[in-house]
Amino acid sequence: QVQLVESGGGLVQAGGSLRLSCAASGRTFSNYVMGWFRQAPGKEREFVAGISRGGGGRDYADSVKGRFTISRDNAKNTVYLQMNSLKYEDTAVYYCAAKPTITVSKAVAGYDYWGQGTQVTVSS
Numbered sequence: 001q002v003q004l005v006e007s008g009g010g011l012v013q014a015g016g017s018l019r020l021s022c023a024a025s026g027r028t029f030s031n032y033v034m035g036w037f038r039q040a041p042g043k044e045r046e047f048v049a050g051i052s053r054g055g056g057g058r059d060y061a062d063s064v065k066g067r068f069t070i071s072r073d074n075a076k077n078t079v080y081l082q083m084n085s086l087k088y089e090d091t092a093v094y095y096c097a098a099k100p101t102i103t104v105s106k107a108v109a110g111y112d113y114w115g116q117g118t119q120v121t122v123s124s
Contacts, residue, residue: 002026002098002113009094009118012086016122020081022096022115029077030054033099035111036070036081038092038120048094049081050104059104064090088124093117 008020020036035050049070050059058070067086072079079096097111105111 004115006115006118011121017084022079024077030074034079035097038094040092047106086122
């Protein structure tokens with residue numbers, strides 16, 4: 001069992017930045033691929049970014065490439081999402097997720113453990 005707790009969400013103006021954090025506990029963090037997903041009101045949960053167990057492999061949704069950066073610190077059991085040049089359409093609840101495999105997946109169903117989410121609101 002892995003417990004995930006997100007933090008860092010908030011209200012920001014368009015063009016601004018936020019950094020989300022997700023702290024993990026319960027199992028060996030470095031055994032897990034980590035992902036960030038988001039869900040806007042009335043929409044399905046969607047993949048944002050994913051990172052491999054060692055941090056060398058990363059993948060992004062097309063909508064955030066060049067603006068968001070995912071990273072992890074295995075010594076601190078934490079994964080981060082640096083979000084720059086935020087847009088109104090980035091407004092959503094952001095979730096981190098974990099799966100005990102090797103490859104990054106963009107599928108919601110591919111992840112076994114989820115945090116409770118943190119709200120990001122971008123004002124236009």
